[in-house]
Amino acid sequence: MPLDTVEAVQVLVRLPYCLYIPSTRYLFNYPNSEKAIGIVPQKIWTERASGSTNLSAEQVVATESVHLAGGQLETDWIGQVTAQTGDLQATNMEFDRDPSGYFRYTLLTVEFDWEVPSEYQPPAQEAENTGEHFDITExxxxxxxxxxxxFINLYRHVTGDVYIDQISVPVIDDIRIGLPDRCNLRKQTTSADAKLSYKHGFHPRMMGTHGIRPAMVSKPKEVVESFRSLLEDGFQPSTDEILHQNALAALERHDVKLSAIESFTSLEIFVERFYYGKLSGPMQEDEIEHLLTMDRNWQLPIRLKDLLKSQFGKSVSDIDNKLWERWYSHHKVRNDIVHRNHLPTEATASEILETNAEIKRILVAEIRN
Structure with missing residues (x-):
């Protein structure tokens, strides 16, 4: 069947961890997309997972937020946990015991309109013609x-789950091209509600469907509603928040160098935005840019001490000298990581995240125009 200039497509993407939200269609607008993007998440597990005595207890569902005390819980399947507030899924046994996400994972059905490139040919036509192969998966x-x-960034913003991380290369299970109008698709609860007809498809990675079923969710209702509302409203987490979440995720997987660097990059962007926000009234944008780049003002310690005091009458060290000294020693660790390939301890990387977050907090709370 010939393709139109624009076709509705579904791409099934596998995440190596579980998102704990209902399997329903979430719609949101994205820059340069005329129609809303649709994403249907499904938490999937296999018979291998449900048949394991270690993993099958994950069927427990928390309908409300609960407090998990530190130490050993009275169950043998979850093991040692740190003190935290959240759902039973917070320890994320899928990721701990199955980091590749092979036995348990979230499958996202991503729906969008695709402007079909002129060089693209359906499989049957491509087989008949010679010439350069069009990489549909890429x-x-x-x-x-x-x-x-x-979708991931907003999920992290709402839930605070540190095991969630952005993906760099999507693992695609299925590509469906030439579906009916997506307005009709949106009336379904999930993409599996009906046998969808489409013009043709590709199956880059087929896992097989035997023994796979949607699993239960455990996020509180208010969290899910907040996520959906922010998604539909077009909310975008700030770049510094995304980097902070990336730093938390890096520390969770014991990548201490990346965690420290992303944490400081997050702070640098936050401080830059802070100055532009505070000075945009009395100064023009080019004047602010000149102020932030003249002499050594581009350096983060200068911006938090001398420059801050000259513009607002007090510096971080004036507000909390102990915090300043602790932060400054961590900034030296950051420089050693960058220039000397230093490997910090996990404790130091965790402290870096805490002190950088505290610097942000006191800038907002203590500095006035």
Whole structure:
């Protein structure tokens, strides 16, 4: 069947962890997309997972937020946990015991309109013609990556789950091209509600469907509603928040160098935005840029001490000298990581995250125009 200039497509993307939200269609607008993007998450597990005595107890569902005390719980399947507030899924046994996400994972059905490139040919036509092969998997990977990462960033913003991380290369299970009008698709609860007809498809990675079923969710209702509302309203987490979440995720997987660097990059962007926000009234943008780049003002310690005091009458060290000294020693660690390939301890990387977050807090709370 010939393709139109614009076709509705579905791309099924596998995440190596579980998102704990209902399997329903979430719609959101994205820059340069005329129609809303649709994403349907399904938490999937296999018979291998449900048949394991270690993993099958994950069927427990928390309908409300509960407090998990530190130490050993009175169950043998979850093991040692740190003190935290959240759902029973917060320890994320899927990721701990199955980091590749092979036995348990979230499958995202991403729906969007695709402007069909002139060089693209359906499989049957491509087989008949000679010439350069069109890589449909690479094309769809490029298209879905920003949609999926936006979905992930907002999920992290609402839930605070530190095991969630952005993806760099989508693992695509299925590509369906030439579906009916997506307005009709949106009336379904999930993409599996009906046998969808489409013009043709590709199956880059087929896992097989035997023994796979949607699993239960455990996020509180208010969290899910907040996520959906922010998604539909077009909310975008700030760049510094995304980097902070990336730093938390890096520390969770014991990548201490990356965690420290992303944490400081997050702070640098936050401080830059802070100055522009505070000075945009009395100063023009080019004047602010000149102020932030003249002499050594581009350096983060200068911006938090001398420059801050000259512009607002007090510096971080004036507000909390102990915090300043602790932060400054961590900034030296950051420089050693960058220039000397230093490997900090996990405790130091965790402290870096805490002190950088505290610097942000006191800038907002203590500095006035």
């Amino acid at each position: 094309e769809m990977s490029t298209k879905v990556l920003p949609f999926v990462n936006h």
